[in-house]
Amino acid sequence: MHEMSIAQSMLEIVFEEAAKNGLSRVTRVEITVGKMSAVVPASLQFCFEILSKDSPAEGAALDIEELPIRGRCRTCGLEFDSDGFFFACPACRGNDVELVSGQELYIKEIEGE
Numbered sequence: 001m002h003e004m005s006i007a008q009s010m011l012e013i014v015f016e017e018a019a020k021n022g023l024s025r026v027t028r029v030e031i032t033v034g035k036m037s038a039v040v041p042a043s044l045q046f047c048f049e050i051l052s053k054d055s056p057a058e059g060a061a062l063d064i065e066e067l068p069i070r071g072r073c074r075t076c077g078l079e080f081d082s083d084g085f086f087f088a089c090p091a092c093r094g095n096d097v098e099l100v101s102g103q104e105l106y107i108k109e110i111e112g113e
């Protein structure tokens, strides 16, 4: 399950940031994931709960913001959402498309006390 290793490295960053900011308990973590990173929010939530047991982040709320896969056509300039399988411009059918969003995977905010 690739969510397990994501949750693991996420928590490492959370602990590092918590230590840096003098937090003894983490109450909320907000992360941003692009649909292209193929993270299943429910599994990530589950892995986060397991791995944060007996840690300062135990019981912390995990908010997952999902960003759509979005491309921009270099030929006509149109921006469009994609399902990730078909990546061609819906207007001019061109396939010179750059990725605008969808690959994100980062921690946006950490709250604690």
Ligand SMILES: [Zn+2]
Pocket: 073, 074, 075, 076, 077, 078, 089, 090, 091, 092, 093, 094
């Ligand atoms: Zn186009």
